[in-house]
Every structure is written in structure tokens, then in C-alpha cells.
Amino acid sequence: MEYIAPATVIIDGDSIHVAPYFIDREPVICRDILDWFAEEISYVEQIPIYITGQEELLMPGENMGEDFRNIVFVRYTPWVIYKNAQNGVTGVTVQTGCFDIPATSVTFDAARLYLGDNGKRLPTRVEIAAAVEAGVIGIEDTWEVMNAYSDFISMTLSGIIGTSPARLAMFSENQAPEDRIMWEWTRDAWEQPPDTIPNLQSPYALILKPLDPPFKGTALREGGYYNVIFRGVVPIPWMEQI
Numbered sequence: 001m002e003y004i005a006p007a008t009v010i011i012d013g014d015s016i017h018v019a020p021y022f023i024d025r026e027p028v029i030c031r032d033i034l035d036w037f038a039e040e041i042s043y044v045e046q047i048p049i050y051i052t053g054q055e056e057l058l059m060p061g062e063n064m065g066e067d068f069r070n071i072v073f074v075r076y077t078p079w080v081i082y083k084n085a086q087n088g089v090t091g092v093t094v095q096t097g098c099f100d101i102p103a104t105s106v107t108f109d110a111a112r113l114y115l116g117d118n119g120k121r122l123p124t125r126v127e128i129a130a131a132v133e134a135g136v137i138g139i140e141d142t143w144e145v146m147n148a149y150s151d152f153i154s155m156t157l158s159g160i161i162g163t164s165p166a167r168l169a170m171f172s173e174n175q176a177p178e179d180r181i182m183w184e185w186t187r188d189a190w191e192q193p194p195d196t197i198p199n200l201q202s203p204y205a206l207i208l209k210p211l212d213p214p215f216k217g218t219a220l221r222e223g224g225y226y227n228v229i230f231r232g233v234v235p236i237p238w239m240e241q242i
Contacts, residue, residue: 001025001234002136009129010213011194018130023123024231025136027184028114030078031099033106036114037092044072044087050110051079053223076226077105078149095149102140102182102229108205108221111185111230120232122187125194125206125214127233132212139210140182142227183207183217185230190218 001022008015041050048055057075061068070090072081078098082091106114115121123131131137188194189202202221207228209215219225 001232002131002134004127004130004134004136007130007133009126009133011126011129014194016126016195018126020236021127022234022236023127023131023136024120024233027102027140027229027231028106028111029100030094030103033103033114034092034094034099036117038089040110040113041081041089041092043089044081044083046089047072047074047081050107051077051224052105053107053220074105077224079105098148101145101148104145104182104226104229105224106228106230107224108185108219110224112187115230115232118232120234122185122230123233124198125186125188125208125216128184128186128208128210129214132210132214137210137231140229142180142182145182146226178209178211178215181209181211181215183209183219183225183228185219185228 002025004018004021004023006020007018009018010016037050041047044058045055047058051074057077059073059075061071061073070083070085072083073079074081078094078101080093080095081089082093084090112122128137184207186206186208187198187200188206189199190204190206192199192202192206204218205221207217207219209217219228
């Protein structure tokens with residue numbers, strides 16, 4: 001983690017004080033969260049709570065052959081779930097070559113709970129902005145991340161709609177670089193003033209592209225998205241009022 005000293009950032013024309021904190025230089029990667037997923041997800045029916053938020057994206061392995069009957073694939077993602085005959089989850093892994101890519105398609109609540117179990121939390125909008133200004137965090141390219149499991153995307157997506165992922169705009173390496181920058185979860189709610197206590201009851205989260213200044217968007221907290229990743233923050237409580 002990297003230390004961010006007290007700072008002032010400009011958000012929507014207003015000067016906002018940022019108390020000191022520590023932030024992950026890199027986003028959470030698949031390898032980091034595998035064991036936690038395996039402990040948290042007990043049954044196949046629970047998978048969408050943690051990954052994608054969409055039950056319809058679960059693909060029974062037997063669709064690909066009897067040898068895969070104890071596997072559930074999650075379409076558009078690198079995640080692979082092992083199960084038993086009673087639909088109990090016995091393990092979680094990712095496609096070959098994906099262990100060290102950012103963990104994508106993780107829902108807001110799953111990201112928040114995972115970080116909380118590791119003594120961290122999601123960053124706020126102002127914390128992301130301060131970390132960007134300090135040159136501590138960088139960007140991730142959606143195409144580069146998804147290219148690590150493009151064969152699996154082709155196998156699942158192309159079979160559904162008959163179109164190669166390379167011809168779809170959201171998977172295209174020909175997109176403008178700024179369009180391919182991955183979003184990041186924040187703990188803030190959409191349209192929440194930047195200097196207020198985060199509203200965790202809102203169904204909509206603020207997501208950011210860590211540019212200077214950060215580019216903002218919104219996403220349903222119950223969803224997990226192929227181009228949204230996350231990282232952790234550790235505040236320094238005794239210095240937050242300085």
C-alpha cells in the first residue's frame with residue numbers, strides 16, 4: 001500500500017480536504033480473492049450475489065460436455081466454479097492465464113465485504129482523485145485484461161449471438177484508449193456530494209476512471225461488470241480531522 005499525505009483536491013470546482021490514508025497501488029487481482037470466494041460462496045445459487053449479479057450468466061458445464069458436469073462457467077468473465085451433485089460450491093478458480101489480472105465482474109457488496117475482511121474499504125471519490133494527483137495509481141486497459149480470457153469469451157458469447165467478440169465495440173482493441181480504461185468501484189453513491197458520509201443504501205454507486213481529473217459514471221451496486229475493478233484503502237482515523 002502507498003501512503004497519501006493530507007491534500008486538497010478540486011472536485012466539481014470545489015476545494016475538498018482529504019485526510020491521509022493508505023491505498024493499494026494495484027487493484028485486487030483474481031489470485032487475491034479466490035480463497036475468499038471459495039469460503040463465502042456455499043451454493044451455486046449464491047454466485048450472482050458475488051459475481052456479475054446476473055443469474056442468467058451462469059452456464060452449466062454440462063452444456064459443453066459430460067466431462068464438465070461439475071463445473072459452472074460465468075459468461076463474459078474468467079471465473080470458474082466447481083460444484084458437487086447437490087449444487088454445493090467446492091472451489092473457485094479462473095481461466096488459465098488469468099490469476100494475475102484485475103478481478104472483474106465482482107459486485108459492489110462482494111468487493112466491500114472482501115476488503116472489510118482484509119482490514120480495508122473501498123475508496124471515496126476524493127481519495128481516488130488524491131491518489132491520481134500523487135501519481136500513485138494508474139489505469140488498466142479493458143482490452144488487455146479481457147484478452148487474457150478471450151478464448152473463453154469466444155466459446156460462450158459467439159455461440160449465443162453468432163458474432164466474434166473482436167467485432168463487438170465493447171471488446172474491440174480499436175476503441176480509443178480513454179474508452180478502454182477500466183472503471184473502479186468507490187464507496188460513494190451516485191450524485192452524492194463528495195465531502196459527505198457515503199450513502200451505502202443507494203442502489204447506485206459512483207464509479208470512476210482514475211484519470212486526472214477522474215472521469216465519473218454510475219453502476220448498480222447489485223451488478224458486477226466486465227470493465228469495473230476495485231482496490232482497497234486504509235484510513236488513518238486519528239488523523240481524519242486534521
